[in-house]
Amino acid sequence: MRGTQSATAETGEREAEGAHRSLSARLLVFTMLAVMLAEVLIFVPSIARFRHEWLVDKLETAAVAGLASADPDDPATLSPAEGILSSDQQADLLEALDARLIAVSGRGSTRLIARDPSLSAIDETLVVDEEGPIDMIGRAFAELFTGGEQTLRVLGPVGDGRFRMEVVLEDGKLRRDMLVYSRNIFFLSLVVAAIAGLCLWAFLRAILIRPIQRLTTAMLRFGERPSDPNRIIKPSFRDDEIGIAERELAAMQTRLAETLREQRHLADLGLAVSKINHDLRNILASAQMISDRLSTLPDPRVQRIAPMLLKSLDRALHYTQSVLAYGRAVEAKPNRWQVDLHQIVCDVRDLLSLGNEEAEIEFVNAVPQGFELSVDPEQIHRLLTNLCRNAVQALQSDEMEGIGIVRRLTIGVEPSMKDRASGEVLIFVEDTGPGLPTKARENLFQAFRGSARSGGTGLGLAIAAEIVEAHGGRIDLANLDAPGARFEITLPTSIGEREEGEKRTENEGR
The missing domain is CATH 3.30.565.10 (Histidine kinase-like ATPase, C-terminal domain)
Known part of the structure; x- marks a missing residue:
């Protein structure tokens, strides 16, 4: 019986340890998922901002290259008829900027800086200074999932806003850069989630998991031998819910140990009574026989006391026959x-x-x-x-x-x-x-x-x-x-x- 209890307790402890390990693992995974969810929520405006800045940078780079070949204060150099770049220079500039057309507008005129002769249709026109947050997020995700094969016309101010640049480009390079940025954000989020998850997991394990494991272990050890007062949990000095649970568990174990001790005393009492019951009935039967003989004596005092004695002995015999009824709690x-x-x-x-x-x-x-x-x-x-x-x-x-x-x-x-x-x-x-x-x-x-x-x-x-x-x-x-x-x-x-x-x-x- 003791071996069975010990084996059961060992099995319970192993199950408790496995449960705690599972709880710790679930806590770690949950923490990492929570951090990843936060990173995803941050990623949505971040990718939209990346696309917007990429287009603005493209406009500013084109403005530097284009305006460097002309005098912005001389209207003649901004005339469309006065092309100052040869066709080879335009091809080199477009290749360097990965563009199909570059133009600059200012002071009421527009100057074409470079143009690819093979440019035909334009799929979409984007005005970067007129996009709102919702438009930026929607177009960013549209570029990620469906872009890469479109020709975009991008318009926007540069510098102090006196000039506006126009750049026509293929969106393949934009989409590739956005995918690289997303990949970097993803791996960075994994690292941040792992570090934050491990830190939070270690903190929660110290203040929550280990105290719960201590409570579980204390209950298993007490259940194995509840009569041992050394197995009653010793509460800590914490004043939070864990501390309250420890103190309540200690009080409950103490009350249970006292109840079991009283029940064991009752069982011992019942066993002792059952052992002496037979002999006691024989003794009382003998006493009853003697009392019956005493009742036949003519002494008035004996005649007065004998009925009381006989009645008491009859009652005692009845008690011995029903004494075990209390042990059955009924x-x-x-x-x-x-x-x-x-x-x-x-x-x-x-x-x-x-x-x-x-x-x-x-x-x-x-x-x-x-x-x-x-x-x-x-x-x-x-x-x-x-x-x-x-x-x-x-x-x-x-x-x-x-x-x-x-x-x-x-x-x-x-x-x-x-x-x-x-x-x-x-x-x-x-x-x-x-x-x-x-x-x-x-x-x-x-x-x-x-x-x-x-x-x-x-x-x-x-x-x-x-x-x-x-x-x-x-x-x-x-x-x-x-x-x-x-x-x-x-x-x-x-x-x-x-x-x-x-x-x-x-x-x-x-």
Whole structure:
């Protein structure tokens, strides 16, 4: 079994490590994709700007070459009829500028600087100083995807704007330069995305992934052996969500370890009880036989005590037969009889030796004589005995030492409930003791946690609560202004409520 748990834990740790590696890889890829997306958004206006500047540079280069061969202040040199470049010079200039035509306009005239004789049709005319941002982006992407075989006529101002240049060129060189620029931007974006992704990945791994891995590892180690307190995670001093998760996990593991320890104690208790149950029944059976013989003695005192002793032994034998019922966390289904509640309270008083004159505790049976109730007599007897025994222990504690302190234990029914017109009956057990401490109030009716005294187990109140639930009722601790404790037991009296409570108890048992 231990080997299986260890193998399972090792498998879980390997899966957790693989999950963390996968999470780290996904985080890195996501970061790089985010940076690449940002680069793409930057690339859109960037490529449009590159195309615009490429055309402007072409116009300015043509202006420098063209205007260098003429005197801009002499209108005669700008006359179309006065060509100053030979045909070979024009061919060299056009080849150097990768153009088909170069012309300059200014001061109301236009001068043709160079022209390719084979130039025929022009596919598109571009005026660079009239393009808006949307036009620039649209034409840039059109050039990238469909360009390369068009003849463009490019117009635009140069210098201080007194002259405008006209250049006719093939767009193949423009498209190639744009593709080279796009390729460079792409590789640069990859480098930037990788560097930014690695930096962000390292940062997030340090502040997020590793703490999550620590939480996962702590849960796996604790799940392997939750009884080991050394496997409870030690929270860090972080005040963010990770720190809150660590502290909550540590608190949850601590509570779970305490719960498991209590359950293990319960299991050990059940095992011990099962071992001694057989021998205890034999001892009680022997004691019962002796008591039967004592009941035949003619001594009046024996005749008065013997019935009480026999009844107590019968009840003890019954307890030993049903003692394992608590280990199954279910009370037996109530075997209801019409009983005299006043008489049951008297039996509880005699069992606890509170009915004699030497008793230090005043016992008040406030249940009216002849008050009948349809309940399981044995379970109700156990219920009242557990509550009264706790009250007696509280009244006999060191806190109650002193002259004139009233020690009183009262069992009764509410006067307003005597007619039971509401379909319920309220039984109360009240004492004048020191009351319940805060810890006992917070864990009331919880075994091993709801004890009101040091060294107690809290099983009495836990058993009492189960008995009341089996009868379809409820038990509460009333708030008192004066010192003491008052338990109020509300039981249904109608058939419908009774059957509904028993059905609820059976469903909880399943």
